[in-house]
Amino acid sequence: MLNRVILVGRLTRDPDLRYTPNGVAVANFNIAVNRPFTDANGERTADFINGVVWRRQAENLANYMKKGSLIGVDGRLQTRTYEGQDGKTVYVTEVVADSIQFLESKSSQSNQSNHTQSNNNQGYGNQGNSNPGFDNQEQYAGAYEGTNMGGQGEPIDISDDDLPF
Amino acid sequence: MLNRVILVGRLTRDPDLRYTPNGVAVANFNIAVNRPFTDANGERTADFINGVVWRRQAENLANYMKKGSLIGVDGRLQTRTYEGQDGKTVYVTEVVADSIQFLESKSSQSNQSNHTQSNNNQGYGNQGNSNPGFDNQEQYAGAYEGTNMGGQGEPIDISDDDLPF
Amino acid sequence: MLNRVILVGRLTRDPDLRYTPNGVAVANFNIAVNRPFTDANGERTADFINGVVWRRQAENLANYMKKGSLIGVDGRLQTRTYEGQDGKTVYVTEVVADSIQFLESKSSQSNQSNHTQSNNNQGYGNQGNSNPGFDNQEQYAGAYEGTNMGGQGEPIDISDDDLPF
Amino acid sequence: MLNRVILVGRLTRDPDLRYTPNGVAVANFNIAVNRPFTDANGERTADFINGVVWRRQAENLANYMKKGSLIGVDGRLQTRTYEGQDGKTVYVTEVVADSIQFLESKSSQSNQSNHTQSNNNQGYGNQGNSNPGFDNQEQYAGAYEGTNMGGQGEPIDISDDDLPF
């Protein structure tokens, strides 16, 4: 059934990249999407939305985006439940991203310190081919991702083919 | 910021219509949106998504749709928190509908009993004018709503103006 | 870049199914999407939007939907130009469907004559396997398609696996 | 009926701001939306999509965005026809924007000359109140618009209330 979510927002923390036992990359993230209106107290508010993305796009997200980065997300809304530490069922609603567009590169962001390695994706030698044979149409969605390493303060869309992996 | 959700799904229960202290109608609902694929066990699964809709559309939803009805939803994704009965913070993600399209009328549904009044919207004398001066553009979104009282088993889109209130 | 279109509308004519020289199925269609408001003369109007869909979904669309059928479309907006018969450039904007949801089956529609074969998809012996090895993720999108051969006047979502090809 | 389009792209020319005889602002624009894949020749291609936006957002678009600016668009797909100079009917498909998000301000763009007044919105004394009483919910959509006059090369979302008109 029709199920489509499109968001533009800022990462509220660095993406959390992990690998399944089978070596498939998956990144969890949370973005703040500012509301177009102020609340009763005249404060601007935001919605804080959880998302998940898989495979190469997960790795790209973790490698190029960090807390504060602006991204566009095109995906589906999914729900799941799990048992909380207190034994109660917890209900989760999150966006499973089909594609993520980088609207602002790390290097175009101001408070660039880089002495802290906030990137939580270090040293998995098998990243490059953790997803062999990923040559179907879904790949194209992956190419939504753009990035920009030049720091000229401007988002650029580049193809997956141009990314360094 | 861009925040858009579009869903087609079936109500998992009758819509829950209430009124704010100021007399503004608001309906909560939950829809099952079938996933386009089967899970690991070959089972078709669904996402169960909560939604909210306001004013006239809330009343229309409660009046014309019920558990099992198929609807289309166009809205925004919002998050909020509240304190659970155990004092813990509960996180809620739900769709705030800008417009709802009725894709199947009550009368076109099969197990039509109608001896049970499952409709939980009875006898609020102020419904009709609970939203005076609602004559702005947002009204047009309201007109997304279609309904169909003839029971010919076919969705019809009609304007708010054609609805009996 | 983000590019997403979601529509619900009725086919203004039977889908036009063709095959590329390589045997890939492609269906062109046009849907009327009713506007949520009336025009200056109080008339309800519609937008008439062209769409294209590929492969198995093209065949399903042609096989199960016809003029008047209600469908949901999730896709991308694309533009192209061609040279008209008068030598002038013609600009085309159309939706390339990633997935199509059948919201009303042929059999649930009223003026069912069936003595005319309005279906323009006849006798291509190779349909069934015109797309061998179509077993990637894009397939799941295909499973958005539902159909309903029972004629009980109600849309049903079934998996591609349940379709007779 | 459901009709939703979401795009992120760059203006291919300066927005064209005009006023109706009644003094209502309307801006036409065209954006290039890069496709996520390369064509048969390995070239990256784009779709060139026409859009329209009304009232305050039209004025904001013309005042703050120019050729090359990156914007997000949330709207509806509409079609219309007109008679061409050769007497033939021309079919137009365009996006009517409900809201536009500024993802890059003029000042954050590099080739900033500003000695040419590319802004085609000059001196209409009635702009400020061309839309009296525009204080309904649709206004909030207007607040999607962000801009950024500081030139720090970073998109900012601000409320309509913060805009200098």
Next chain:
DNA sequence: TTTT
């Protein structure tokens, strides 16, 4: 348990 929040971004700018």
Next chain:
DNA sequence: TTTT
């Protein structure tokens, strides 16, 4: 705490 789930629809068909």
